[in-house]
Amino acid sequence: MQVTESVRMAIGAIRANKLRAGLTLLSISIGVFAIVGVAAAVGALTASIDKQLESLGRSTFIIQRDPAFEMGGVGDRRPQITLRQAMDFKNRFAAAENVSLTNFIGGVVIKFEDKSSDPTYFIVGGDESYLPTNDYTVEEGRSIDPMDIQNGSDLVVIGADIANKFFKHRSALGKQIKLNGYPYTVIGVLQSKGAVFGQSQDNIVLIPITSAARRFFDEWGSSVSMAIRAPSIETLEETMDQAIGLMRIIRRLDIGQENDFEVITNESLSETFGGITKYVSWFGAICGAFALLAAGIGIMNIMLVSVKERTREIGIRKAIGATSGNILSQFIIEAVTLCQLGALIGIGVGVAIGLGVGALLGIVAPIPWESVGISVGICLLIGIIFGSFPAWKASQLDPIEALRYE
Amino acid sequence: MTPTPTLEPNSPLHSEPTSTGGEAIIEIRHVARRYDMGAETIHALRDVSLTIRRNEYVAIMGPSGSGKSTLMNIIGCLDTPSGGDYYFEGELVSKMSDNELAQIRNQQIGFVFQTFNLLARNDAVKNVELPLVYAGVSRQDRHQRAVEALRQVGLEDRMTHKPNELSGGQRQRVAIARALVTRPSIILADEPTGNLDTATGVDIMRLFEDLWRKGNTIILVTHEEDVARNAARIIRVRDGKIESDGPNPNRIQMNTPTAPTTP
Ligand SMILES: Nc1ncnc2c1ncn2[C@@H]1O[C@H](COP(=O)(O)OP(=O)(O)OP(=O)(O)O)[C@@H](O)[C@H]1O
Numbered sequence: 069m070q071v072t073e074s075v076r077m078a079i080g081a082i083r084a085n086k087l088r089a090g091l092t093l094l095s096i097s098i099g100v101f102a103i104v105g106v107a108a109a110v111g112a113l114t115a116s117i118d119k120q121l122e123s124l125g126r127s128t129f130i131i132q133r134d135p136a137f138e139m140g141g142v143g144d145r146r147p148q149i150t151l152r153q154a155m156d157f158k159n160r161f162a163a164a165e166n167v168s169l170t171n172f173i174g175g176v177v178i179k180f181e182d183k184s185s186d187p188t189y190f191i192v193g194g195d196e197s198y199l200p201t202n203d204y205t206v207e208e209g210r211s212i213d214p215m216d217i218q219n220g221s222d223l224v225v226i227g228a229d230i231a232n233k234f235f236k237h238r239s240a241l242g243k244q245i246k247l248n249g250y251p252y253t254v255i256g257v258l259q260s261k262g263a264v265f266g267q268s269q270d271n272i273v274l275i276p277i278t279s280a281a282r283r284f285f286d287e288w289g290s291s292v293s294m295a296i297r298a299p300s301i302e303t304l305e306e307t308m309d310q311a312i313g314l315m316r317i318i319r320r321l322d323i324g325q326e327n328d329f330e331v332i333t334n335e336s337l338s339e340t341f342g343g344i345t346k347y348v349s350w351f352g353a354i355c356g357a358f359a360l361l362a363a364g365i366g367i368m369n370i371m372l373v374s375v376k377e378r379t380r381e382i383g384i385r386k387a388i389g390a391t392s393g394n395i396l397s398q399f400i401i402e403a404v405t406l407c408q409l410g411a412l413i414g415i416g417v418g419v420a421i422g423l424g425v426g427a428l429l430g431i432v433a434p435i436p437w438e439s440v441g442i443s444v445g446i447c448l449l450i451g452i453i454f455g456s457f458p459a460w461k462a463s464q465l466d467p468i469e470a471l472r473y474e
Numbered sequence: 475m476t477p478t479p480t481l482e483p484n485s486p487l488h489s490e491p492t493s494t495g496g497e498a499i500i501e502i503r504h505v506a507r508r509y510d511m512g513a514e515t516i517h518a519l520r521d522v523s524l525t526i527r528r529n530e531y532v533a534i535m536g537p538s539g540s541g542k543s544t545l546m547n548i549i550g551c552l553d554t555p556s557g558g559d560y561y562f563e564g565e566l567v568s569k570m571s572d573n574e575l576a577q578i579r580n581q582q583i584g585f586v587f588q589t590f591n592l593l594a595r596n597d598a599v600k601n602v603e604l605p606l607v608y609a610g611v612s613r614q615d616r617h618q619r620a621v622e623a624l625r626q627v628g629l630e631d632r633m634t635h636k637p638n639e640l641s642g643g644q645r646q647r648v649a650i651a652r653a654l655v656t657r658p659s660i661i662l663a664d665e666p667t668g669n670l671d672t673a674t675g676v677d678i679m680r681l682f683e684d685l686w687r688k689g690n691t692i693i694l695v696t697h698e699e700d701v702a703r704n705a706a707r708i709i710r711v712r713d714g715k716i717e718s719d720g721p722n723p724n725r726i727q728m729n730t731p732t733a734p735t736t737p
């Protein structure tokens with residue numbers, strides 16, 4: 069008897085027991101979804117991050133105190149990169165086309181007249197190249213210029229959401245807002261950039277880094293990060309070496325002492341991120357595998373019930389010429405078909421989630437073929453392993469006993 | 475108590491097929507079937523011997539619990555004897571593997587049950603096709619042959635009905651079509667009219683008569699004298715033993731309008 073015939077029989081049997089089959093399908097789907105969904109979501113995230121890194125430019129690298137993804141708390145033992153060191157670096161480093169200094173201060177309250185925000189805002193301390201580097205355009209007013217940096221002026225450029233929140237129908241320009249109580253004059257409002265992954269990009273508050281250092285660094289112990297653009301991709305390595313050398317001098321490191329700062333390139337970033345996502349994918353796969361194992365035991369139970377219920381059917385089939393092998397393969401194929409149907413649903417939902425996440429991030433998410441393959445393989449195995457025992461029991465039924473069964 | 479297996483079972487009537495010329499397809503020698511029920515042993519069959527030739531029409535009769543079904547199941551290779559020998563077409567059944575037995579059930583024997591034993595999920599055609607599935611017949615041929623078999627039992631207009639959409643008589647016809655579809659040499663029927671009213675039962679018996687005339691070997695179990703009357707030979711069983719075995723003296727030829735002319 070051909071496999072197609074058995075599959076057809078299996079689908080018939082599944083349709084005859086919709087509820088039971090549905091529950092089994094559900095448990096399989098959840099397991100597969102855990103594997104494929106996580107992989108798809110991670111795939112979408114990775115693709116999106118790669119794209120964002122790409123937009124940073126390949127010839128740009130970052131020097132900061134802490135690793136991009138901190139695993140062990142190395143940063144805590146390292147001294148901060150102070151604004152003085154960063155400014156010193158910027159002034160002395162001739163090899164770069166551009167050095168941009170940034171620093172983030174979290175948990176800030178914004179206040180205008182009697183209206184006050186939650187303490188959930190981030191302030192960016194930056195310089196004149198922050199906005200172009202990060203793809204922001206000024207809609208009204210102006211950006212921070214080198215003079216503002218030099219003077220450490222208390223000026224602020226705000227994102228579209230903040231402008232809307234505090235200055236609904238009037239111009240924000242020239243108004244004075246308070247950041248954690250310190251007065252800042254609004255000199256520019258940015259064009260809206262929309263949301264990425266449900267996170268608005270228009271809540272930005274940009275002040276000159278010199279002002280940020282004066283107002284906030286003591287309290288917040290901040291460390292400055294420097295984005296350095298090499299003149300070209302070809303000179304990237306060379307520029308990096310020189311930058312590291314200068315940093316070591318500025319940080320007064322002895323020969324033989326390790327760097328007490330991180331140099332991050334696009335490549336190193338996506339590598340690190342790739343490492344993390346691998347873990348996440350594996351985690352999803354392991355969770356999924358456990359879910360599938362549970363589903364497998366469920367399948368075995370359901371198949372055992374099914375064999376019991378269909379004892380008479382088995383008797384009839386044997387009486388008209390089915391061999392034990394026919395019955396065995398029929399029930400195994402039924403279990404496998406059930407598993408693969410569940411896998412199909414799980415893959416469908418998982419891939420849909422991946423595409424959904426991708427859409428939120430504004431990219432076309434790749435289909436995680438590897439996970440799809442793994443899922444199909446695991447489901448095949450589970451169908452065979454957990455279907456075998458019930459199928460074997462079915463195949464060993466005595467035809468007469470089976471026909472007598474009420 | 476000794477049965478007479480060498481007895482010529484049927485005195486040929488004019489225009490009826492004879493059994494005398496046919497070769498023996500079923501030879502049962504001192505067959506016993508015991509059930510061990512812990513403390514006691516039930517002797518469902520004790521020392522049964524009989525021979526059935528091609529194109530015989532045999533009725534097995536006897537009171538309830540006498541061992542008719544047990545004998546039938548052994549003949550049908552659904553059950554194996556605890557003692558004695560059973561030769562099917564000259565081959566010793568006890569020497570056959572499970573797969574060989576399955577093949578005999580599939581190709582050589584058509585079993586008709588009292589309770590029809592159709593698959594509830596499948597429509598009439600699919601039910602009739604089932605033995606062909608196990609015979610490895612292609613989908614297309616299967617369908618064609620199933621339709622043909624259903625036509626033979628007069629159910630061509632009920633082909634896509636499920637068993638629960640059919641009357642008892644119609645269900646039994648489907649079961650008979652299923653038994654016929656592999657063109658087996660023997661049709662075994664265990665109380666085929668037991669669940670049917672008299673008129674429907676008569677219809678079914680007509681069908682058997684018709685099949686017999688076309689050359690099939692028919693063995694049927696019944697405890698109704700009316701039903702047994704159609705058979706050419708009657709074997710009476712009691713307490714697991716053959717009480718009598720001989721031609722049916724009261725044979726009534728059924729008026730079979732569907733039967734084609736016989737040679
Ligand atoms: N599986 C079994 N286990 C134990 N005893 C059995 C089994 N099958 C049949 N028997 C016994 O064997 C004897 C013969 O049973 P069988 O079914 O052959 O009778 P029967 O002649 O077909 O009766 P009926 O006309 O009621 O169908 C009975 O006494 C029955 O109880």
Ligand SMILES: [Mg+2]
Nearest residue numbers: 542543544664
């Ligand atoms: Mg019986």
